[in-house]
Amino acid sequence: MSESSSMNRRELLTCLGAGAAVSLVPWRKTQAAGTPCLVLDPYAGIDWAQVGRHKAALHLHTLQSDGYQMVEEVVRAYRRADFSILSITDHDWNRPNARILWKQLPPEKASPYPKEPYPENYPANPTWPWTDYGCPSPEELGMIGIEGSELTFRHHINSFFSNYGVWYERTGSRAPYGGIVDAEGNEVWEDDQLEDIRAKNGLAFLNHPGVEDKHAWWERKPLQWYVERYHKHPADCLVGIEVTNCARAFRAYDEGLWDQLLARFMPQRPIWGFGTDDMHDLASTRQTYTTFLLDHPTSESVRQAMIAGRFHFCASTVGINYRVEEPQMLDFPQLLSVQADPAQGTIAIRADNCGEVRWISAPESLEPTEDFRTSNAPWPQGRVVHVGDTLDFRKTPGIGSYVRAELVRKEGNHFHRTFTNPFGFVLG
Numbered sequence: 001m002s003e004s005s006s007m008n009r010r011e012l013l014t015c016l017g018a019g020a021a022v023s024l025v026p027w028r029k030t031q032a033a034g035t036p037c038l039v040l041d042p043y044a045g046i047d048w049a050q051v052g053r054h055k056a057a058l059h060l061h062t063l064q065s066d067g068y069q070m071v072e073e074v075v076r077a078y079r080r081a082d083f084s085i086l087s088i089t090d091h092d093w094n095r096p097n098a099r100i101l102w103k104q105l106p107p108e109k110a111s112p113y114p115k116e117p118y119p120e121n122y123p124a125n126p127t128w129p130w131t132d133y134g135c136p137s138p139e140e141l142g143m144i145g146i147e148g149s150e151l152t153f154r155h156h157i158n159s160f161f162s163n164y165g166v167w168y169e170r171t172g173s174r175a176p177y178g179g180i181v182d183a184e185g186n187e188v189w190e191d192d193q194l195e196d197i198r199a200k201n202g203l204a205f206l207n208h209p210g211v212e213d214k215h216a217w218w219e220r221k222p223l224q225w226y227v228e229r230y231h232k233h234p235a236d237c238l239v240g241i242e243v244t245n246c247a248r249a250f251r252a253y254d255e256g257l258w259d260q261l262l263a264r265f266m267p268q269r270p271i272w273g274f275g276t277d278d279m280h281d282l283a284s285t286r287q288t289y290t291t292f293l294l295d296h297p298t299s300e301s302v303r304q305a306m307i308a309g310r311f312h313f314c315a316s317t318v319g320i321n322y323r324v325e326e327p328q329m330l331d332f333p334q335l336l337s338v339q340a341d342p343a344q345g346t347i348a349i350r351a352d353n354c355g356e357v358r359w360i361s362a363p364e365s366l367e368p369t370e371d372f373r374t375s376n377a378p379w380p381q382g383r384v385v386h387v388g389d390t391l392d393f394r395k396t397p398g399i400g401s402y403v404r405a406e407l408v409r410k411e412g413n414h415f416h417r418t419f420t421n422p423f424g425f426v427l428g
């Protein structure tokens with residue numbers, strides 16, 4: 001693509017003012033406007049022949065909270081499956097060995113970690129560094145390890161690059177169902193957690209919004225709740241949302257929510273999509289992960305890519321057992337390159353193992369159609385505006401403030417999909 005004619009994200013945010021006020025844009029208004037002009041391309045400037053592709057698992061549990069395996073077993077299993085970036089994100093609310101406490105594993109399976117002296121912020125500490133949990137360091141294994149934690153007392157939030165986590169002992173018997181309070185007895189809400197993560201220079205995304213969990217102490221949130229969070233918290237900390245989590249049945253819920261948010265926030269405030277398997281048991285999980293596009297594989301470059309959207313993710317309905325020596329990894333549709341040409345008005349994808357490329361833009365309606373608490377598809381999903389390798393965005397009807405692509409391959413009853421992050425447009 002021609003770099004001179006397209007703005008990169010930093011230029012765009014400078015131009016619009018980072019954290020610029022974002023208002024709800026009614027669909028009719030976006031439809032009535034003129035020709036789409038590409039202003040945000042998360043893949044701008046990538047040299048596709050050279051760039052490193054790094055498989056990342058950003059949502060993993062171990063015996064240090066309610067997972068079933070030791071840290072070392074988890075790390076080695078993912079390494080065997082060719083992952084190079086891992087974040088162990090144990091729940092901040094569990095003490096180690098929850099499955100033994102709940103009699104789902106025998107006592108001899110217990111993890112002896114952490115050893116005394118206990119880490120700062122125990123028991124809400126991240127499982128980090130790995131070497132404190134009987135595992136070689138990421139460097140020794142040729143991997144990138146990211147300090148992380150799953151904040152669990154309210155809407156689940158994955159926190160990265162800091163040791164933030166909340167413990168509830170002070171809250172007494174009301175917790176966790178009754179929420180949490182800080183040392184002064186003040187309630188701690190999602191906004192407080194996100195502000196604290198930002199103060200620690202961390203990054204975050206919101207987890208599995210559609211999860212249906214009858215005993216959960218967070219409740220499904222209305223669309224407006226998400227709009228408020230992404231409005232309130234800047235894109236250089238709250239970088240996105242889990243669009244696929246275990247590739248479970250909430251597909252229409254989570255993907256529809258993403259499209260509803262993109263329709264409201266793009267291009268001013270990107271909300272990047274992440275895929276994670278939320279692994280608790282290596283023997284039984286789903287294939288969904290994120291692939292980073294990095295010139296230099298370092299922790300800092302992962303961080304920059306998370307902010308800039310330089311990654312894509314994939315999800316399949318097929319499960320996997322990571323405990324075996326040679327896990328049956330899928331050949332997902334592979335994104336070889338995505339080249340935007342703002343002057344020509346096109347975005348072109350080259351792909352392998354791909355049945356078709358679908359281009360998806362804003363939903364037809366921004367109104368909820370069913371009750372979000374009881375329906376798994378309460379919002380209209382984004383609509384397919386084109387099928388084919390190249391999108392001519394000036395000539396394609398229905399392009400709103402963004403478009404994203406899905407590379408899809410069907411195999412029997414299963415679908416394997418690779419998702420790009422969204423491209424942003426202003427309508428001139």
Ligand SMILES: [Zn+2]
Binds near residue numbers: 150207
């Ligand atoms: Zn969770």
Ligand SMILES: [Zn+2]
Binds near residue numbers: 059061150278
């Ligand atoms: Zn989790």
